[in-house]
Structure formats: structure tokens, C-alpha cells
Amino acid sequence: MAPESLRFSLPSYAKVNLGLYVTGKRKDGYHELATVFQQVGLYDTLYFDIENADRSEIDLTVSNNLLVSADENNLVYQAAQLFLHVTQKHLTLAITLEKKIPIGAGLGGGSSNAAVTLLALNNALGKPLKATDLHRLAISLGADVAFFIGGGLAAASGIGEKLRPLDSRFDFTVALLCPDLTISTRWAYSQIKLQKNRSAELNDLSDLVSRSKFTDWRENMGNDFEPVVFKKYPQLQALKNGLYESGAKYASLSGSGSTVFGIFSDRKKAEIACRNFRSPLQYYLVKPMYWGLRELESHN
Numbered sequence: 001m002a003p004e005s006l007r008f009s010l011p012s013y014a015k016v017n018l019g020l021y022v023t024g025k026r027k028d029g030y031h032e033l034a035t036v037f038q039q040v041g042l043y044d045t046l047y048f049d050i051e052n053a054d055r056s057e058i059d060l061t062v063s064n065n066l067l068v069s070a071d072e073n074n075l076v077y078q079a080a081q082l083f084l085h086v087t088q089k090h091l092t093l094a095i096t097l098e099k100k101i102p103i104g105a106g107l108g109g110g111s112s113n114a115a116v117t118l119l120a121l122n123n124a125l126g127k128p129l130k131a132t133d134l135h136r137l138a139i140s141l142g143a144d145v146a147f148f149i150g151g152g153l154a155a156a157s158g159i160g161e162k163l164r165p166l167d168s169r170f171d172f173t174v175a176l177l178c179p180d181l182t183i184s185t186r187w188a189y190s191q192i193k194l195q196k197n198r199s200a201e202l203n204d205l206s207d208l209v210s211r212s213k214f215t216d217w218r219e220n221m222g223n224d225f226e227p228v229v230f231k232k233y234p235q236l237q238a239l240k241n242g243l244y245e246s247g248a249k250y251a252s253l254s255g256s257g258s259t260v261f262g263i264f265s266d267r268k269k270a271e272i273a274c275r276n277f278r279s280p281l282q283y284y285l286v287k288p289m290y291w292g293l294r295e296l297e298s299h300n
Contacts, residue, residue: 006050006124011043012116013289014107015147016174016254016261019205019221022192030159031189036209039151040174041286044101044109046116049094050124056084058093065099075114075141082137083121087128102282104182106255114141115148119296131293151292155206168210170288173267177239180280181258183229188256191228214249214263225256236260239277246273
């Protein structure tokens with residue numbers, strides 16, 4: 001049972017795909033993939049004001065980004081609505097989403113927001129749902145949402161919902177280059193030409209990441225969206241090339257873009273590299289993050 005009223009905030013971290021292969025297409029239209037997600041330290045903030053009520057009401061406000069809707073089209077609203085329906089709770093929810101993660105950038109901001117909303121409400125109400133329940137709800141909201149329930153570093157298959165946490169914890173700096181460009185995920189998938197015999201890709205990819213040898217990553221890991229996206233947006237190919245020229249150990253498009261990221265073993269090199277790229281471009285220097293259900297519950 002939740003207190004009469006409760007007010008708190010939580011971070012909602014972004015992700016990058018260390019590698020990504022599209023391995024098939026299902027009858028329902030969803031694509032199957034093999035990827036490794038790494039949570040990173042760029043984050044939105046979600047503020048929750050929860051009160052017991054006779055009937056449920058959700059009031060969502062979005063700050064710092066006029067392009068993000070504050071209605072039932074927002075995944076935060078959908079996650080809150082789904083949680084209240086499944087748990088049969090009656091609450092007045094005032095939620096403010098303070099955006100910092102660029103949208104349409106392959107960083108999973110909306111999916112992260114949805115997962116954090118599920119985690120926040122479940123924790124505030126005394127954990128009426130188990131981890132398996134949260135995972136199931138997350139999948140129904142979107143393919144990437146399930147990853148953010150656990151966060152950290154994980155290999156994923158299926159549509160992204162079959163997750164295997166990886167234990168390796170790396171010490172590196174990630175340079176996120178975010179141009180003023182939004183890429184439609186639907187469009188990107190529509191351009192992919194499927195290749196046969198990709199079933200072994202996930203094991204190869206997760207084994208490669210777990211070995212933690214950055215020199216191996218450049219030659220043996222990739223993102224199937226790069227040929228498609230780089231052809232239409234050659235400036236993104238230039239960003240990737242520029243990261244390697246500036247000393248990145250590994251560089252890639254994240255998801256279907258538009259963010260290009262570079263992994264540096266030296267933070268100062270990463271800072272110098274980012275200063276060399278011209279506007280319009282936002283850049284962020286972040287570290288790998290490990291935040292999800294386990295970390296949230298460990299602080300209670």
C-alpha cells in the first residue's frame with residue numbers, strides 16, 4: 001500500500017548498441033536482432049508526485065523538448081496507464097519528464113523513460129509486481145523497454161526482449177555525437193536487406209564484448225544499419241571516421257541512428273576529439289552505467 005502521498009525523482013539512462021545485427025523478420029512484422037546493449041551516463045529525469053485517490057488520473061508534463069508529446073502517445077503515459085490497469089490501483093499521478101536524451105537518436109530515451117516509470121510505480125507501491133511481471137509489461141510497451149528494467153550490459157536477441165546480462169564492467173569514456181537529425185526507426189528497418197545464416201551472431205557478439213579487447217571490436221563488430229543510414233546521411237559516416245582519426249578505439253552508429261559514438265580509453269583524448277567536430281552538433285562524454293531494478297531495490 002502506498003503512502004497517502006509520495007514525491008521523488010529518478011534518472012532515466014540512455015543506451016548504445018555496441019554491435020547490432022538484424023537476423024530475421026517475424027510474421028507479425030517485427031525484426032529479430034542480435035545486439036549488445038550498454039547503458040551510458042546520459043540521462044533524462046522523471047519526477048513523480050503520487051497520491052491515493054478514488055479514481056486514477058495521470059498528468060504528464062514534458063520539459064526541455066517541445067517535440068516530445070505529453071499525452072497518451074508518450075511511453076511514460078502508456079507505462080503508467082498500463083501499470084495502474086494491471087495492478088488495479090487508483091492513484092493521482094503527476095509526472096514531469098525532464099528531457100536531455102535527444103529523440104530519434106538511437107539512444108533509447110523513450111524506452112528508458114517507460115521502464116523507469118514501471119520501476120518507480122512498482123517500488124513506490126510496495127512492489128506488487130515481480131521482476132518477471134515488469135519484464136512482460138515492458139515488452140508490451142516496446143522492444144527496447146525490457147532492457148532498461150535491468151540496465152547495465154546485456155546481450156539481446158529476439159526483438160530485443162530476450163536478454164542475457166554480461167558481467168564485464170569496462171572502464172572507458174564514451175563520446176556521444178548527436179547531430180540535429182532525427183531518423184525514423186521504421187524507415188531504417190524498411191531499408192534493411194536480410195542476410196541468411198545469422199543465427200550464430202549473438203554468441204559471437206557477446207563473446208567478443210566480454211573479452212573486452214577494444215582492438216578486436218573495430219575489425220569484428222558492426223551495425224547492420226550503417227550502410228543504409230550512411231548512404232542517406234553521409235555526414236554520419238564522416239563523424240565515425242572522425243572519431244577513429246581522433247583516437248577512438250571503437251566507433252559505431254547506435255541503433256538505427258542518428259547518434260554516432262566513440263569509445264576512448266583516455267578521457268582527455270575524447271574531450272579534444274569532441275571539440276574538433278563542428279555544429280550543429282551536441283556531444284556528451286559519459287561512462288558506462290549500471291542502473292535498473294537491482295540497483296533501485298538495493299537503496300531501499
